[in-house]
Amino acid sequence: MATMSQSEVFEKVQTVLCDALGVDEDEVTPEATLFGDLNAESIDMLDIVFRLEKSFDIKISRNELFPEEVLTNPEYVQGGKVTPTGIAELRKRIPFVNLDGFAANPNVKDFANLFSVQDIVRFVETKLPK
Amino acid sequence: MRWIWIDRFLEFETGKRAVAIKNVSLAEEHLHDHFPGRPTMPNSLITEGIAQTGGLLVGEYHSFEKKVVLAKLSKAVFHFPAIPGDTLRYEAVINDINDTGAAITATAHVGDRLQAEVEMMFAHLDDPQTSQNNFEPKNFVFTLKLLGVFEVGRKPDGSRLTEPPGLVNLERVLKAIG
Known part of the structure; x- marks a missing residue:
């Protein structure tokens, strides 16, 4: 092609x-x-x-486009916010999404809007x- | 009581397509008020029958190990009302299927006339909290048997679809308690 x-x-x-x-x-x-x-x-x-x-x-494999399981993992999300480890994991998993703005105020509920x-x-x- | 909106499977090709029929009868009470003086099979229940045809096809593909729920109706077009005396023929074809869910395209015909065109998606739930009785594989197997799937079912290699082992025992239990 x-x-x-x-x-x-x-x-x-x-x-x-x-x-x-x-x-x-x-x-x-x-x-x-x-x-x-x-x-x-x-x-x-x-x-x-x-x-x-x-x-x-x-x-496209499961969770490749939208890594749902990262956001339900207690290691990556605490108190409704994505932890620095979680942000690092997201950068690795979905490099095609610009996470800079989100990283400054990483509320899980805002993630989908990215x-x-x-x-x-x-x-x-x-x-x-x- | 079971919520069954198809009467029998005519064809069942594992992981591919299924054809089921639904006979519309004036003996069905819901038609007496829908509508008074003009009994019409509700299109919502035609959609349900299609979802059952497709849902059992999708569930069987994963041996009913996944909990299949109707998650999205992408398209539903109805061309004319189905009335008592009509036999609706539902044909569901799996377009895509993976661990997360499945997409099907389906039609309903009365004779040669295209009655409905439907696209829907099923999701596979894996939340253990939803593992209620209704999702137990044996329930599906019982329903499949009731609907004649094992009389017409075929695997991809053309061989007959057989009842899962253990069903015979299950039947004995059901008779004993029944």
């Missing part, structure tokens, strides 16, 4: 998100957040994973053949 440009990846991601979340194309901007702006729910992540796998012919359309695009790019 020929290497895909970032805009090609974005367009396909946009289609995936429109189909999975029932939103309009113009809502799916690179900056839009999945759970905040596009009203995704947790089951939608699985829908998105299935659709990304098909659309890009890639395999995921933007651009993050999904970056994630897909890491999965595509170079």
Whole structure:
């Protein structure tokens, strides 16, 4: 497969998100957040994973896109906040998400709002053949 | 009492597709008020029948070791009302399945007429707190037997789907207490 440009990846991601979340194309901007702006729910992540796998012919393992189990691990989360070890783990697990802002005030409940359309695009790019 | 909205499986290919039927009858009390003077099978219950067809297909794939719950209705389009005397034929096809859940596409037909088009997702729960009786594999196996799955079921290699060992014993127990 020929290497895909970032805009090609974005367009396909946009289609995936429109189909999975029932939103309009113009809502799916690179900056839009999945759970905040596009009203995704947790089951939608699985829908998105299935659709990304098909659309890009890639395999995505469990918790690869959304590391749910990090956020339920008492070693990584204490008192509703992600611990420094937890932040380090997240940086390792989801390098495609910019965690700098979150690290300053790492409330678990704000974590879901980090995921933007651009993050999904970056994630897909890491999965595509170079 | 069991909440069963399909009458029998006609086809059952493990991990792939299943076909079940539902006979709509005026003997069903819910049709007397839905709607007065114009009995119509509720589309919500057609969706439930489709979810049971697909849900049992998904559950059987993992030998009912995972707790399968309907998690998302991505699409549900109904073309005409089903009425008493109709036989609804539900066909569910697994599009994707993994440890976390599954996505299916399904249709309902009355004769040759397309009655409904549905897409839905199932999630696999692994919270041990939800391991109530309703999720025990034996319940599913009992239901599968009731619905004739082992008469028509096929594995991917074409061989017959057989009842899991232990069911015979279970039946003895049920008879003894029944």
